Amino acid sequence: MIRTKGVTGPKGFKAAGVAAGIKDSGALDLALVVNEGPGDAAAGVFTTNQVKAAPVLWSQQVLKERRLAAVVLNSGGANACTGPEGFQDTHATAEKVAEVLGRGAVEVAVCSTGLIGERLPMDNLKAGVEVAAKELADTDEAGLNAATAVMTTDTHPKQSWAQHPDGWSIGGFVKGAGMLAPNLATMLSVITTDAVLDGDALDAALREATARTFDRLDVDGGTSTNDTVLLLASGASGTAPERGDFVELLTAVAADLVKQLQGDAEGVTKEISITVTGAASDADALVIGRTVAEDNLVKTALFGSDPNWGRIAMAVGRAQARVDPDKLGITINGVALFANGRKAADRSEADLSERDIAVVIDLNLGDGGATVLTTDLSHGYVEENSAYSS
Amino acid sequence: MIRTKGVTGPKGFKAAGVAAGIKDSGALDLALVVNEGPGDAAAGVFTTNQVKAAPVLWSQQVLKERRLAAVVLNSGGANACTGPEGFQDTHATAEKVAEVLGRGAVEVAVCSTGLIGERLPMDNLKAGVEVAAKELADTDEAGLNAATAVMTTDTHPKQSWAQHPDGWSIGGFVKGAGMLAPNLATMLSVITTDAVLDGDALDAALREATARTFDRLDVDGGTSTNDTVLLLASGASGTAPERGDFVELLTAVAADLVKQLQGDAEGVTKEISITVTGAASDADALVIGRTVAEDNLVKTALFGSDPNWGRIAMAVGRAQARVDPDKLGITINGVALFANGRKAADRSEADLSERDIAVVIDLNLGDGGATVLTTDLSHGYVEENSAYSS
Numbered sequence: 001m002i003r004t005k006g007v008t009g010p011k012g013f014k015a016a017g018v019a020a021g022i023k024d025s026g027a028l029d030l031a032l033v034v035n036e037g038p039g040d041a042a043a044g045v046f047t048t049n050q051v052k053a054a055p056v057l058w059s060q061q062v063l064k065e066r067r068l069a070a071v072v073l074n075s076g077g078a079n080a081c082t083g084p085e086g087f088q089d090t091h092a093t094a095e096k097v098a099e100v101l102g103r104g105a106v107e108v109a110v111c112s113t114g115l116i117g118e119r120l121p122m123d124n125l126k127a128g129v130e131v132a133a134k135e136l137a138d139t140d141e142a143g144l145n146a147a148t149a150v151m152t153t154d155t156h157p158k159q160s161w162a163q164h165p166d167g168w169s170i171g172g173f174v175k176g177a178g179m180l181a182p183n184l185a186t187m188l189s190v191i192t193t194d195a196v197l198d199g200d201a202l203d204a205a206l207r208e209a210t211a212r213t214f215d216r217l218d219v220d221g222g223t224s225t226n227d228t229v230l231l232l233a234s235g236a237s238g239t240a241p242e243r244g245d246f247v248e249l250l251t252a253v254a255a256d257l258v259k260q261l262q263g264d265a266e267g268v269t270k271e272i273s274i275t276v277t278g279a280a281s282d283a284d285a286l287v288i289g290r291t292v293a294e295d296n297l298v299k300t301a302l303f304g305s306d307p308n309w310g311r312i313a314m315a316v317g318r319a320q321a322r323v324d325p326d327k328l329g330i331t332i333n334g335v336a337l338f339a340n341g342r343k344a345a346d347r348s349e350a351d352l353s354e355r356d357i358a359v360v361i362d363l364n365l366g367d368g369g370a371t372v373l374t375t376d377l378s379h380g381y382v383e384e385n386s387a388y389s390s
Numbered sequence: 391m392i393r394t395k396g397v398t399g400p401k402g403f404k405a406a407g408v409a410a411g412i413k414d415s416g417a418l419d420l421a422l423v424v425n426e427g428p429g430d431a432a433a434g435v436f437t438t439n440q441v442k443a444a445p446v447l448w449s450q451q452v453l454k455e456r457r458l459a460a461v462v463l464n465s466g467g468a469n470a471c472t473g474p475e476g477f478q479d480t481h482a483t484a485e486k487v488a489e490v491l492g493r494g495a496v497e498v499a500v501c502s503t504g505l506i507g508e509r510l511p512m513d514n515l516k517a518g519v520e521v522a523a524k525e526l527a528d529t530d531e532a533g534l535n536a537a538t539a540v541m542t543t544d545t546h547p548k549q550s551w552a553q554h555p556d557g558w559s560i561g562g563f564v565k566g567a568g569m570l571a572p573n574l575a576t577m578l579s580v581i582t583t584d585a586v587l588d589g590d591a592l593d594a595a596l597r598e599a600t601a602r603t604f605d606r607l608d609v610d611g612g613t614s615t616n617d618t619v620l621l622l623a624s625g626a627s628g629t630a631p632e633r634g635d636f637v638e639l640l641t642a643v644a645a646d647l648v649k650q651l652q653g654d655a656e657g658v659t660k661e662i663s664i665t666v667t668g669a670a671s672d673a674d675a676l677v678i679g680r681t682v683a684e685d686n687l688v689k690t691a692l693f694g695s696d697p698n699w700g701r702i703a704m705a706v707g708r709a710q711a712r713v714d715p716d717k718l719g720i721t722i723n724g725v726a727l728f729a730n731g732r733k734a735a736d737r738s739e740a741d742l743s744e745r746d747i748a749v750v751i752d753l754n755l756g757d758g759g760a761t762v763l764t765t766d767l768s769h770g771y772v773e774e775n776s777a778y779s780s
Contacts (some may be wrong), residue, residue, distance in 0.1 A: 051707030051715045081703050081715070083732035116700025117733050220686045223708045296610045296686070296767070297775055304776030310506025310615075313471050317441025318613040325441045325471070342473030343507050377686070379772050385687055386694030386768075 001256040006159030007033050008143035009171030010194035012234025016135040017145030020128020022076035022114075022121055028149035030128040031073040033190050034101065034136055039235030042068035043203035044109065045210050047227035053080035054090040055110040056226060062094075062106045066199025068232050069107035071190050072097045072132075073150050074125060075175070077114040080225040089120050096126045100133040111188045111228050113152055113175060147173035150188055153384060158260040160253045164245060168195035168237035170253045176261035189214070189229045189257060194237040195246060205247045206231045213254035216286075217373045218293040219265045220381075229254075262373050267380030270302050272357045272373070279368030284321035288361065289372035291319035299377035302357055307350035309337045316361060327364035333357060391646040396549030397423050398533035399561030400584035402624025406525040407535030410518020412466035412504075412511055418539035420518040421463040423580050424491065424526055429625030432458035433593035434499065435600050437617035443470035444480040445500040446616060452484075452496045456589025458622050459497035461580050462487045462522075463540050464515060465565070467504040470615040479510050486516045490523040501578045501618050503542055503565060537563035540578055543774060548650035550643045554635060558585035558627040560643045566651035579604070579619045579647060584627040585636060595637045596621045603644035606676075607763045608683040609655045610771075619644075652763050657770030660692050662747045662763070669758030674711035678751065679762035681709035689767035692747055697740035699727040706751060717754035723747060 008015050013035055020030040035042075044063040046056050062068070072093055079086045094108040101108075112120070136142065147157035154175050161171035172191030197205070210229055231250075241249075262271050274292050279285035292298055295315040301308035309330040316323055316330075326341035335350040337343070375381075398405050403425055410420040425432075434453040436446050452458070462483055469476050484498040491498075502510070526532065537547035544565050551561035562581030587595070600619055621640075652661050664682050669675035682688055685705040691698035699720040706713055706720075716731035725740040727733070765771075 049704065049707040050709075050713040051703050051718070078700070081700060081728060081732065083716075083730075085732070116703060117728065223704075225704050225707060296771075300772050300775035303772065306776070310468070310471060313441050313506060314439065314613075314615050317439040317615060319440075323440040326473075328441070338471060338507065340473075342471065342475070377772060378776075379769055381686075382690050382693065382767060382769050382772055385690035386696070 001252065002161045003159050005140050005161035006143040006147050006171045006173040007190055007192045008138050008140060009161035010169045010192045010234060012036050012194050012236030013192045014136040014138045015142045015146040016132040016137065017149030018128055018132045018135060021124040022074050028145060029074055029076045030125065030132055031146035031149040032070060032132040032136065033146055034070045035068060035232045035234050037234055039196060039233050040067045040069055041197055041199040041202050041233045042066055042231060043199060043206045044228060044230045045206055047223055047225060049223050049225050051081065051225050053078050053112060053226040054082060054086040055079055055112045056228060057087060058090045058094065059109040059111065059228060062109060065106065066203060067107060068109055069103040070097055070101055071109045071111065071230055072129065073111040073188055074120065075113050075150050075152050077112060077118050077120045078116045078226050079112040079120055080116045082117065082119055086119060089122055092122060093125060096129045100130055109230055113150060113188055113226055116225060150175040153266055155264055158257060158264065160256040162249055162253050164241060164249055166239050166241065168193060168239045168241055170249050172253060172257060174257040174261060176264065187227060187261060191229065191231045191253065192234070194234045196235040196238065196240040197233050197246065201243065202231050202233055205250055208247050209251040209254045212251055213258045216371060217258050217262055218290050219375050258373065262375060265375045266384045267378040268375040269378050269380065270357050270376035271355055272302055272359065272375060273371055274374060275360045275371045276363065277360065277369045278363040278365055280322040280366045281368040282370055285368040285370035287321040288316055288319045289370050291315050292361065293372045293374035296377055302352065303376035303378045305352040307332045307337060307347045307352055309347065312359065312361065313338060322365060323363060324365060329362040329364065331360040391642065392551045393549050395530055395551035396533040396537050396561045396563045397580055397582045398528050398530060399551035400559045400582045400624060402426050402584050402626030403582045404526040404528045405532045405536040406522040406527065407539030408518055408522045408525060411514040412464050418535060419464055419466045420515065420522055421536035421539040422460060422522040422526065423536055423582065424460045425458060425622045425624050427624055429586060429623050430457045430459055431587055431589040431592050431623045432456055432621060433589060433596045434618060434620045435596055437613055437615060439613050439615050441471065441615050443468050443502060443616040444472060444476040445469055445502045446618060447477060448480045448484065449499040449501065449618060452499060455496065456593060457497060458499055459493040460487055460491055461499045461501065461620055462519060463501040463578055464510065465503050465540050465542050467502060467508055467510045468506045468616050469502040469510050470506040472507065472509055476509060479512055482512060483515060486519045490520055499620055503540060503578055503616055506615060540565040543656055545654055548647060548654065550646040552639055552643050554631065554639055556629050556631065558583065558629045558631055560639050562643060562647060564647040564651060566654065577617060577651060581619065581621045581643065582624065584624045586625040586628065586630040587623045587636065591633065592621050592623055595640055598637050599641040599644045602641055603648045606761060607648050607652055608680050609765050648763065652765060655765045656774045657768040658765040659768050659770065660747050660766035661745055662692055662749065662765060663761055664764060665750045665761045666753065667750065667759045668753040668755055670712040670756045671758040672760055675758040675760035677711040678706055678709040679760050681705050682751065683762045683764035686767055692742065693766035693768045695742040697722045697727060697737045697742055699737065702749065702751065703728060712755060713753060714755060719752040719754065721750040
């Protein structure tokens, strides 16, 4: 994985990131990613939240054709809970992009992120689209500007790019930081490839890759109103990959983006993996992993470097999944602290002073397994989410 | 409600609270509540967590007869995840109480609270039972000592007592502070009455009262391994109440205990009520109320006195219940900030500087409703749960 390249890594893509004045700070806040072809296949996955932002409703609609010419993204406002007027703003944004690119609005996806409930400054946004269109380039710098323009409370831009030996490649960027939860972490991500694939193949590959990556990060349970992952294929490499090869590389790039989301989550001081094994089913393992990942008592204990397996046992027991307390085992950073329903070692034997913490929960019931990534609950998280509206 | 009386308020009950040396601090850590009759009807409700502490397994078993002579409670250790040996410790505790009172062990319920996973110091505990038996009294002071002996991170003992005009009364104590969640807040509570009721009537009344009180407090989603509410009836008033009158007064006493739990939750700076109206069903309303109550982004915003209704809308939308975003309304402290799917007032119009915050979520879908009590997520919560094992 190379993190200095992103959406402009694959051939056939141009990008730009500009300061359109949507954010008061004057920071970059508008990104444009354009697929110059020859292909235009695309796919998307979206938040499961019932309260969906206007750009999600729009992009879901246009993605039904599985074709995209461009994606326009803004930070500085989520355009969620803004009623029919907010939807009209999204539509007008797509129309503006279509106009400057000479394409149709139904070929343009829209993504927004920021505070919920406020209308976007449309004059600034439309003027920004014109500037961005002029700055479009296929350079690393242009891709990095796009990745930077979508940041909210993120502390740095997040990109990943990887090339297959056959010559085609996959690259992307992601923004995250807060409201990170199951069923797509709270984030926007655009991933591009120059491989030759049709829309149906892209869609299947994207669902398979996100189920094992974006859907397995859970920072605070807050599935947002705006979560979107888009995948665009230019076909510019001229190579049609094997399905398995493509899914594998796409999953690797997505996993690298998710790892960067975890490492830059709000207030994070610990990067925690919760691995559940021996569950009655994979679904049970995932439910248990998420319940533990969202448990504030577990998350505060790990912030304090305290291998408090009792709190983990409590969280496992309250999960809506099959659990036999007498068979349960909990291992933290390689030390089996709890086994077969009773204490197996003193908690002082597990050293949690480092940033990475690995929790393994063995249910000893079957073959089901899952790994969920999460972070600790720190003073930084509370500070960041109480002192500022976001 | 009178908070200076508790389990010894009703006639026919004696109590004691002693320092048995279970806690290293030397604080009171063992409580005994004895029903001197003439009746011995009793009922209990217990945690829904699949990982149940030994005293829960024991007390569930003995309560099948719906008769109790006494309850023994300890702080300083939850006796959870302690295997068959832990269960033997609970059994031995009940046997010891039975011995000193001249009753049978199956008439003695046991409750424990404290750190999960450690065995109890049984020599200290048994010696403490002997001391407690000698100190049993029907005074307010004895009841207060019992209420004090069950405290863990609680900052003060919590009692409530109320008398019906017909002469019978209901009193109780509760401990809470952390791991407070649906399906019985994490806590132990003993409630006594001198009304004349049989075990079945007590059981039905207790389930009805707890469903509307203890089950509606959700501080951190952490349904513990030890949650227990016990109700004992001495019949010493000689009066058999109307069923409706009894449930009403029991609910009032339980609600007063729950209010005290909320006010003394770990790190609390805001006492928040989440009222959901217009839901498709009461069950939907409860699911939405709990999802909002457990949402860290909502809880940190309220800690910061920020009426961030966008985060509330996000939490409502991710609840497993029917929601129509275009009909949704959110009112905070009397100010309608969001109505019919769009912003209705600037958030600066809602003043959240006081300790009490009332959130009303109107779904405009039906007649379902529920109120869930919760607290904010503060630096104090993080500090208390990261700096100490509990």
